[in-house]
Amino acid sequence: MRLDLADLHLFLCIVDSGSITAGAARANLALASASERMRNMESVAGVALLERRSRGSVTTEAGEALAHHARLILRQQDILKGELQDFAVGARGTIHLYTNTAALTEFLPSRLAPWLADRPRLRIELKERTSADIVRAIASGLAEAGIVSDAISAEGLQLHPVAKDHLVLIVPQKHPLAHRNKIQLAEVLDQPFVGLSQGSALQDHIDDQARVAGSLLDYRIRMRAYEGVCEMVTHGIGIGILPQNIARRYKRRYAYRTLLLTDDWARRQLCLCFKNWKELSAPMQSLLIHLGADTGTF
CATH class of the missing domain: 3.40.190.10 (Periplasmic binding protein-like II)
Structure with missing residues (x-):
């Protein structure tokens, strides 16, 4: 099977954008040219790579396999370019x-x-x-x-x-749990939370663990930065989960209590x-x- 790098790049543009039209634009090709290249790719492969729908295109199982290997090949090409450039510019x-x-x-x-x-x-x-x-x-x-x-x-x-990257729960100083030193997430699933903004990898991880425990966390507010979480918790808006080192650092400035999370996923x-x-x-x-x-x- 003969597919050149331009074919692979076009195919990934189509896969990532969800349609041949958008993929052609992303690859800086005319729609007719992109469509012809796709027909040739499927002819060479001997199998359908895309399922055409009224609102775009999705990959077939064969297309998923091609996309996977195309990403590997193009990433190796990028590595090669980078290493060759090293000899040229240091x-x-x-x-x-x-x-x-x-x-x-x-x-x-x-x-x-x-x-x-x-x-x-x-x-x-x-x-x-x-x-x-x-x-x-x-x-x-x-x-x-x-x-x-x-x-x-x-x-x-x-x-x-x-x-080390252990996670801890922080609570207001007058919170009913403030006297505790350790706790599990399951014990506070019904509490209002202060979280990090959507898209935070840490917050996504915490949300995943809450779902495993059978609940969705109730966020009163989400903050962009750790310091914002600490300030909101200090004022009693809710409780929050932070890495232990970060909680220790901001505790010098904000008044809250720290409880070690004893869940396995939190002892990291x-x-x-x-x-x-x-x-x-x-x-x-x-x-x-x-x-x-x-x-x-x-």
Whole structure:
């Protein structure tokens, strides 16, 4: 089967946009040209890749398989381009590092700064995702590496702990639970909550655990930043869940009580996550070693 890189790029544009028309525009092709290319691809493949509908197109099972491999091939092409560019300009382009919320806000900033300072032409693109999403992306070959919680199953991948990331419940000082030191999420499912904005990887993780426990959390308000959550809880608006280090930091400024969450999913460590060390690009290996990867174990 002969499909060139332009064909694969067009196919992914169509898949991601949901229609041949939008995909053609995204790929900077005329609709007629894009349609002809799709017919040729399906002819070469010998099977339908798209199911045409009145409101767009969706992939068939064969199309899903092609999309998966197309992403792998194009990602490898990007890695190749980056490494060749390194020889030309003395840089490695852009590293894409997937990270959960806690690592993004608490662990990475102080550690990335000196490493990047020594590499002035290098760029890092941080992609905030839930740990589950990061593990899926790495397992499927769509991401090189990431930072996740060890509370997630990562079968077939390597996890290297680099920091503790336990979650705690914070409550107003006069809250009926303020005398407690420990608690489980199931005990507070009926309480009003202060949460992080929708789209926060940490908040998505907490919501998933609430659903597993059989409930949806009742949010009185959602805040963009951890400090906003702390201020709202201090004023009695509701209770909240934060990483322990962050709760400890803001407690110097705000008056609330901290209760350790004893659920297994809340007793977390931050871990570097990747599939095969030898398949990582050189700059990614350098970054992970700087962040604490134990090279003696692989």
